[in-house]
Amino acid sequence: MDNLNNECILVCVYYGPNGERLIKRGCKIANMLQAPLYILTIDSKPFDELDAEKVFYIEKWKEYANANASAQFIMKDNESRPVTKVIAEVAREKQVTQIILGQTAHSRWEQITKGSIINSLVRDIPFVDLHIISVSRYIRDGEGLYRDGVRAYLIKDGEQYRLSFSHEKNTEYEGIFFKETDTDFDNGIFRFMKDAETMQVLVHDGIVTEFKNVDMNTAMGLDDSDE
Incomplete structure (x- = not known):
């Protein structure tokens, strides 16, 4: 894929069904801009110590990445650093221009919406546009x-x-x-x-x-x- 606009998209996801929605949003933006897409998740535990629930979500995110020719999944496990530092590192390494984050109730990513962490990201990676997307705590189908x-x-x-x-x-x-x-x-x-x-x-x-x-x-x- 020719990156005509010199854009690069990074979607940051944490465990929960809303990650799929964020990835789909990222795929739409990446396809529209003909840009590469990276899907990032971060965990303080090593991968081989993750429980079945977390592994399910990771496998699903990998499926989305594999289904999109321009996408790549990145797992940063066994991380003791603040999530903002890891995000900034990946953004620099991959020359990311836009980051998509989810504001999800009762999840670790709620921290992202606090001013101090937003300021930290803006300070560490001022060349990147941040998209904070509000997502529901619940997931729905046509009936309930x-x-x-x-x-x-x-x-x-x-x-x-x-x-x-x-x-x-x-x-x-x-x-x-x-x-x-x-x-x-x-x-x-x-x-x-x-x-x-x-x-x-x-x-x-x-x-x-x-x-x-x-x-x-x-x-x-x-x-x-x-x-």
Whole structure:
């Protein structure tokens, strides 16, 4: 891809479903400007110590990068430095001109919206445009709302699987459960790894009756029309 405008886009994501929305926004801008795109996430722990929930999100972000010819995923793990220092380092190394950050409730990236950290980024990388994008705590589909994902487990129970929020001896799968908000029952979507592939299955009243894969973006309303 010819970078006609000498632009370079960096999307900074942290764990949670809103990362996909930020990446899609970055892809649109990068494609419009015919610019390279970098997707960055930062964690203080080494990659091999991350739990299943974090690994799921990382694998999804990698899929987005692989699907876009101009995109590259960057993982900075085992980091003790402030996130702003890491962002600035990557921005200089990749000659980034625009950075996209998400203002997500109850996430580490909330720090980015505070004046002192904004000032730190502006001071460290004054040549970069900052885009602070407000995103919802919830994700939605055409009919209702899903809560943010929480760690959960599937326990074999006869011909079906029972959802549990604590690890038991007979746990078969560990993953993320996205619960519908307008119900007192455990209805929603369970996302997990099976045979080295990511699967999303429907949960009704805490039970999974079949491993029929459903599209996460369609089910949760994360398609391009949401932008």
